[in-house]
Amino acid sequence: MNGELLRLVDSIHRDKDIDKEIIFKGLEDALLSAARKHFGQRDSIIVTIDRETGEVLAFDGDTRLSPVEFGRIAAQTAKQVMIQKIKEAESEVIYGEFSTKLHDVVNCTVQRIEGSAVICNLGKVEGILPRREQVKEDTYRPGERLKCYVLDVKQEGQKVKVILSRTHPDIVKRLFEIEVPEVADRIIEVKGIAREPGNRTKIAVLSADSRVDCVGACVGVRGSRIKNIVAELGGEKIDIVPWSSQPEMFIAKALSPAEIYSITLNPAMNRAKVVVPDDQLSLAIGKKGQNVRLAAKLTHWDIDVLGKSDAENLAAEARSALTGIEGASESTIDRLVRLGYNLADLAQIDPQSLTGHESVSIEEAEAIVKVAQKIVYEGLSAVRKPEAEPQEEEAEAETQEEGAQQQPTEEEAATEASEMTTGEEQTGEEGAAEEQTGEEEEMAEQPSDSADPVEETDEATDEATNEAASEEADEEAADEEVEQETDSRQSEA
DSSP, X not given: OXXXXXXXXXXXXHXXXXXXXXXXHHHHHHHHHHHHHHHOSOTTXXXXXXXXXXXXXXXXXXXXXXXXXXXXXXXXXXXXXXXXXXXXXXXXXXXXXXXXXTTSEEEEEEEEEETTEEEEXXXXXXXXXXXXXXXXXXXXXXXXXXXXXXXXXXXXXXXXXXXXXXXXXXXXXXXXHHHOHHHHTTSEEEEEEEXXXXXXXXXXXXXXXXXXXXXXXXXXXXXXXXXXXXXXXXXXXXXXXXXXXXXXXXXXXXXXXXXXXXXXXXXXXXXXXXXXXXXXXHHHHOGGXXXXXXXXXXXXXXXXXXXXXXXXXXXXXXXXXXXXXXXXXXXXXXHHHXXXXXXXXXXXXXXHHHHHHSOOOHHHHHHHHHHHHHHHHHHHHHHHHHHHHHHHHXXXXXXXXXXXXXXXXXXXXXXXXXXXXXXXXXXXXXXXXHHHHHHHHHHHTOOOSSXXXXXXXXXXXXXXXXXXXXXXXXXXXXXXXXXXXXXXXXXXX
């Protein structure tokens, strides 16, 4: 029995990696709970286990108790307490182990996918790769092996929660430490990382040994080292930039592969104006501004990339606008223009910044800023006015066109006048005829004293019709007589 107890403790120690003393303490607590369950809650009960022989010693004051007397219910209680103690000890061990791996890279296997989260097997515990820490372009399949960055380790009750990440910038640094021995040995130092997960990463490195090429060591022979890192990151592009203490040189390297024409630093606004040849402008900016955005993150400077022609136009505009300011010398204006200040910058900057960084007197700074603000604000209003004026001109033009359409030409007016005159004459003739007709009708409709007006009208109408018919008959008879006379004459001839 005692030997079996020791073998059990040793097996738990090896399987769970729990200290033997913790296991013995758990067993003692479990047996003590069982004894108090059986004999009652007594403070005089003491249970100990010999660490060498495994013998269980239980006492109630001076009376020795036998564990066999505890009974079945007490044994079940002891079992539950023992399981709970082992789980707590195992949780503590796992938490301590992964706390040392915090902010490090671990190997894991995709176990399953729950909703948008990926559950990975880390051996003793499961890791969670939430959606926000996944690269959008990546797809995960059960059984796939990954390298993940340990973002956080939490202990919630008896469970240990490990949060993993594939998007954190430091995962690139840890991968370089794995693949490049010089980085792990601190011969090459990683000075900065700017990353857009799944697309592109810029990493700045510096060699502590002048005999070691920092870029070449990171790339490896025929790119063997960098290829492994790119493959682990799913084909993400990596630009290795040599770090420099001179901001101009560092910015120029960070914007590679674009060629740089000139760089002007503006410490007062933490801005760098970079002028590139016009044909290199799109290359310096990158796809959707990615190259200049990553360079700005890496160097911690606000980078403005301009083409050479655009930079010259802005400088000429600022110089011509600021020339002749009362209270500011020409040399001061030229120096500010050379440093990359434009009118918009001078309108927003605090005059004290110019005095502190550019060694400009407070009087000159205030005069220059005041004029720049006036030009910028008036320029905005001037831009708005011309936009309104053309609209007014267009409205006036439309009104004039409508008036022109409504007003007839001279020829049209003459034609309309003649038509109106002719119409009036015709109207006059028609009026006279209507008057005559009206008089005749009035004469015809004058009633007699003896007859009814309606009957007289009907009789007059019948008489007129009979007279017209008799006249037509007489004319036809005359025509027939003329025709007969003509025929007889022809026959006689």
